[in-house]
Amino acid sequence: MKMEDMPLSGPDNTRLEAMVHDIYSELVEDACLGLCFEVHRAVKQGYFFLDETDQESMKEFEIVDQPGVDIFGQVYNQWKNKECECPNCKRLIAASRFAPHLEKCLGMGRNSSRIANRRLASNNNMSKSESDQEDNDDLNDNDWSYGAEKKSKKRKSDKNQNSPRRSKSLKHKNGELGGSVSSEPYKYNYNTGISYETLGPDEVRSLLTTQCGVISEHTKKMCTRSQRCPQHTDEQRRAVRVFLLGPSAPSLPDADAVVESDSFDIPDGQTLMSRLQWEDSPDISPTDSASSKASTNHSDSRKPKKKKRTSLGLNSAGGGGGVGGSGCLTGGSVGVGGSSSSSSQSNISLSTKKKRPKLSAPSISSIYDDLN
Amino acid sequence: MSKDSQMRAAINQKLIEMGERERLKELLRAKLVECGWKDQLKAHCKDVIREKGLEHVTVEDLVTEVTPKGRALVPDSVKKELLQRIRAFLAQHATL
Numbered sequence: 277m278k279m280e281d282m283p284l285s286g287p288d289n290t291r292l293e294a295m296v297h298d299i300y301s302e303l304v305e306d307a308c309l310g311l312c313f314e315v316h317r318a319v320k321q322g323y324f325f326l327d328e329t330d331q332e333s334m335k336e337f338e339i340v341d342q343p344g345v346d347i348f349g350q351v352y353n354q355w356k357n358k359e360c361e362c363p364n365c366k367r368l369i370a371a372s373r374f375a376p377h378l379e380k381c382l383g384m385g386r387n388s389s390r391i392a393n394r395r396l397a398s399n400n401n402m403s404k405s406e407s408d409q410e411d412n413d414d415l416n417d418n419d420w421s422y423g424a425e426k427k428s429k430k431r432k433s434d435k436n437q438n439s440p441r442r443s444k445s446l447k448h449k450n451g452e453l454g455g456s457v458s459s460e461p462y463k464y465n466y467n468t469g470i471s472y473e474t475l476g477p478d479e480v481r482s483l484l485t486t487q488c489g490v491i492s493e494h495t496k497k498m499c500t501r502s503q504r505c506p507q508h509t510d511e512q513r514r515a516v517r518v519f520l521l522g523p524s525a526p527s528l529p530d531a532d533a534v535v536e537s538d539s540f541d542i543p544d545g546q547t548l549m550s551r552l553q554w555e556d557s558p559d560i561s562p563t564d565s566a567s568s569k570a571s572t573n574h575s576d577s578r579k580p581k582k583k584k585r586t587s588l589g590l591n592s593a594g595g596g597g598g599v600g601g602s603g604c605l606t607g608g609s610v611g612v613g614g615s616s617s618s619s620s621q622s623n624i625s626l627s628t629k630k631k632r633p634k635l636s637a638p639s640i641s642s643i644y645d646d647l648n
Numbered sequence: 649m650s651k652d653s654q655m656r657a658a659i660n661q662k663l664i665e666m667g668e669r670e671r672l673k674e675l676l677r678a679k680l681v682e683c684g685w686k687d688q689l690k691a692h693c694k695d696v697i698r699e700k701g702l703e704h705v706t707v708e709d710l711v712t713e714v715t716p717k718g719r720a721l722v723p724d725s726v727k728k729e730l731l732q733r734i735r736a737f738l739a740q741h742a743t744l
Binding site: 292298300304305307311315324 | 652655656659660663669672673676677680686689690693694697702705706707710711714715718719722727730731734735738
């Protein structure tokens with residue numbers, strides 16, 4: 277039977293309406309059945325009651341809504357104390373410092389790659405020498421960034437040696453070292469300068485052989501920088517020496533005078549050696565190398581010093597142009613020259629420094645006594 | 649009455665053939681979810697299941713428990729809309 281034949285009017289209207297309702301209820305039952313299947317399946321699979329838990333755990337895992345804590349009730353800036361282990365050097369780094377450290381450690385970034393390149397370049401020279409034992413150790417430890425940084429610092433100091441700050445720090449170290457190593461009474465406050473009135477003639481003399489010594493107009497203190505300090509002129513220095521030591525005093529003692537060489541020969545030779553092997557430039561003045569080394573190496577242990585001492589003579593002979601004479605003899609002669617009058621002392625002083633006159637300290641003091 | 653049942657069969661076939669039945673079913677389901685009918689019935693299902701025990705629930709139990717309630721809970725607006733669409737369909741195809 278076709279639908280076109282169906283009479284839709286008259287009493288059939290009610291029949292039709294009944295059929296519409298039947299269809300509707302069928303649809304609703306379908307929906308119910310679908311829901312029943314869904315629920316039944318959920319029950320049998322065990323996930324029907326998953327969305328509700330018991331009251332205790334609901335309370336336990338309640339969302340916390342308080343200032344200063346996250347939704348789990350934890351303080352949320354805990355990460356500040358976290359530390360990460362560097363995969364390269366195995367050290368523990370604070371999380372906030374990890375990225376910069378990694379950059380340096382792995383040699384990424386502009387500066388670090390420079391350091392790394394320098395390191396590589398210097399490695400080739402260094403491999404021949406046995407003196408840089410620490411650096412070799414660093415190499416073996418795969419902790420090369422640290423060594424590179426150290427090296428770069430040394431280099432920097434080499435380059436900046438003429439700045440007033442450098443020479444000031446040199447004085448500082450100079451004083452400490454001199455006090456401990458030699459018998460010279462270096463116990464002044466080098467930060468504020470020295471008031472010359474309180475010093476004895478011996479002290480004034482020894483000071484003037486090592487320092488600029490120009491007396492300030494305002495503070496009436498002596499300048500404690502090196503004899504090449506850029507703040508004062510040679511004329512000023514000369515005037516001070518004439519004023520303090522009399523007209524017979526040395527016009528301008530050389531920078532590499534006795535006291536300094538006496539207390540500083542060891543680091544001096546070290547610098548010179550390292551300088552030689554790093555830069556192949558033996559023509560650098562010994563004072564400069566002394567200044568750079570004094571700040572970087574003053575805390576070195578005794579052991580490497582001894583080691584270097586043995587090879588020192590060799591090295592200095594090559595670098596210093598081979599000025600002969602035993603350590604004791606040259607030390608004595610320099611002592612005389614430094615305190616009396618010498619402007620042609622500089623070329624000798626290079627070698628005497630490296631000859632490191634061990635006996636020069638007593639001999640110098642005796643010379644001073646003689647002079648007075 | 650055979651004429652009536654014949655007519656029913658014809659109409660059902662037409663509904664399925666034209667895909668109207670599927671469309672109506674989908675519409676009804678969407679409407680029922682929208683108005684919260686499904687959630688109400690689910691809550692009722694939970695009660696039934698707790699009563700019977702999780703292990704002993706059958707589909708028949710659920711159907712017999714849920715269907716009367718489901719039928720009663722359908723909102724009037726949804727019911728009216730659905731009836732309207734069915735009627736329109738029949739009118740459209742009866743005149744062909």
